[in-house]
Amino acid sequence: MxxxxxxxxxxxxxxxxxxxxxxxxxxxxxxxxxxxxxxxxEIAPVADPREAGALLAESWDMLYFVSPNAVEQALALVPDGSWPGVEKVAAVGRATAQALTDAGRAPELVPEQRFDSETLLAMPELADMRGRRVLIVRGEGGRALFAETLRARGAEVRFAEVYCRLRPAxxxxxxxxxxxxxxxxxxxxxxxxxxxxxxxxxxxxxxxxxxxxxxxxxxxxxxxxxxxxxxxxxxxxxxxxxxxxxxxxxxxxxxxx
Incomplete structure (x- = not known):
């Protein structure tokens, strides 16, 4: 290029x-x-990953990965990157989508323009989420917009917080x-x-x-x-x-x- x-x-x-x-x-x-x-x-695994690991092992209507870090740390807990118990996988952007593809499951939902939660939420597949179970895979204390919007659209939303962000010395x-x-x-x-x-x-x-x-x-x-x-x-x-x-x-x- x-x-x-x-x-x-x-x-x-x-x-x-x-x-x-x-x-x-x-x-x-x-x-x-x-x-x-x-x-x-600096990206580091969470101190106690047991809750996140248990959530990742469940079946979900949708997994949403907010970053390549989320993919990497989730795979450290649940190595099967094909996510057999998940109907749809969503990625915030191309780098996250590539990480998922490399792990064995190309995501079904990826924004085509700006790569952020707002653009993903505008996709028609997420317009009606009544009765759907969604797991957001993220770092500790991430943005609440995606979860709040999907809950307002009828979804049950949980978080698997798989990494923490530190300020380097x-x-x-x-x-x-x-x-x-x-x-x-x-x-x-x-x-x-x-x-x-x-x-x-x-x-x-x-x-x-x-x-x-x-x-x-x-x-x-x-x-x-x-x-x-x-x-x-x-x-x-x-x-x-x-x-x-x-x-x-x-x-x-x-x-x-």
Missing amino acids: PAPCDLGGRGVLVTRPAAQADGLCRLIEAANGRAIRVPSI FDPAPLLSRWTETVAAVTATSDEVMLNLMEMLGPEGRAPLLATPLVVVAERTAEKARGLGFVQVAVAERAEDAAIVRALCALGPAAAG
Whole structure:
């Protein structure tokens, strides 16, 4: 795939979990950018997975996986990725769908446009959920929108919380000492990633961070970022690596460097 632009050697802060950053970093570097890895979230299994494991072993009308992390951690508890006791499997986006396909069950429901719960909820297959049993596979404390909406449509909804999100330990001093020269743009794929990054950079890092162009993957994150004081926020058209790089390209040389 040809690079969408020439980033001109500009540095891009990549804040995804360490195990999930390679694809985005490769695309940034293919576009002649410099990927600066600062994982702002760490994924770990829940302390006690017994309840989630029991729920995953039941039969359901629908399983909804909110992320590739949800797929990975669920498979650690119930290794049969074909989900024989499940009528339909839903995925929030392409990366999650690919993880499910690789495990043995391509999902029946995947949004075709923006990859989020709102788009999935708009699919006609989910319009009438009366009497349906739905299990949402997620991390601890995820968004409530999907569950609340399906309950309002008549479904019984449970959660299998299979992972937790931690803020990594980080010494910001070396990065902040050269921020202006090295960081031209920042990426954040969730509200929590963005907020963790602010905490990790500390009070001294707040002003340079807010002054740096930010690329996010959801309008709700963009709204929160603007409320925090970010000067320039761009929303990628999809929650995908290629779309994030296209958004970085759209910042242009003047904005991004």
